[in-house]
Amino acid sequence: MTTEFRSDYAGDAGFDGLTPSQTVGPYLSIGLPWPDGPSVVEEGTPGAIRIAGTVYDGTGAVVPDALIETWQADPDGGFAHPDDPRGRPTGFRGFGRCPTDDAGDWAILTLKPGIVPDREGRPQAPHLDVSVLARGLLHRVVTRIYFADEAEANAADPVLATVPPARRSTLLATPERDGYRFDIRLQGDDETVFFAL
């Protein structure tokens, strides 16, 4: 009956019971992408911006089997979520999900988020939280997208202030002709800043 890997952990509730993360593997595109995943807002929505980028590995090779997920406030800084105590439901989905293609490219269409306070009430610069999932990542890695054209707000942002100054630029989406570019370097020179949650 007994084996080395018993899973009869009844009564083991509590933090010890946390389920470990595992990689999405190379075939995540079977189960995770949605047809409307990259469209946080519909094409043609006033004020919509495209945030696009490429994912690179430690040799600079593109990563064609990653998934990018984004989570963000609406343009007024509110979240469609019961734990936002300011409760201003706007119907804004706030969630984007886009697999990379064969060239390692991804893009989402969204609205620029507004100001979100930190726990002390200090304003945070406009930002999106980002999860990167891929073969070879045993646990998602988390980063933030800030906007290079928000220099004043970025300079006062309490989270950016904790990032070594020389690395902050890896968190800035840079304006392009039709939106912003945010490349993700998993490893190596100019490695993107990743956060511990």
Next chain:
Amino acid sequence: MLPSYRRDDGTTHPPLLSPGYRSTVLRAPREQLVLLPHTLTEVTGPMLGEGRVRDSDADLTLAPGGEAQGQRIIVHGQVRDADGRPVPHTLVEVWQANAAGRYQHRWDQHHAPLDPHFTGVGRCLTDDSGHYRFVTIKPGAYPWGNHENAWRPAHIHFSLLGRAFTQRLVTQMYFPDDPLFAYDPIFNSVRDERARARLVSRFDLAATVDSWALGFRFDIVLCGTDGTPMEEPHDD
């Protein structure tokens, strides 16, 4: 008062750099992670699924045109947080190989038959008490080229959004007594043996349906809150 979610103490999740799993070597970040405070952005998260999931999405054996081949199984369980509270109405997404150990994916060149009636994708929402249930077929083991004679233990990929950005989890469910456990660097990337055991479903006779399907139970625990008591302490 905003909830604050408990941070991983480093014993549950696998280290990003786990060289036995070769693909981690060029993809795992090398710089130290920067501590992210749990602001509104992190304690909220997408609560999606209503309107995105049909009841039939929870039965992977019913692709158009015919029934999937293989050993029919029922996979069910409860999604809770580490405080023991159920996570209701949360989206559970799964994907897997077919009974012969092949994925319906253009990159999968394993010399095993494709099943025209099995796409290997399913989704459902947990109910009021955090329970989910899928009908599917037991996936086969398959070779993956990571090292000599490398075969993945049979597994089903699980994705959960949870209630907050902090709770997002992607994992794999394994089956009891798989002889491949000892040789698999992905399974063994979880270093704590008890944590690793929590990736293994257990056979569930109560969920087994006579003459139709074997039952397996896989409970999933997402990170819990920290420092915000949710109920009065009691001595008992």
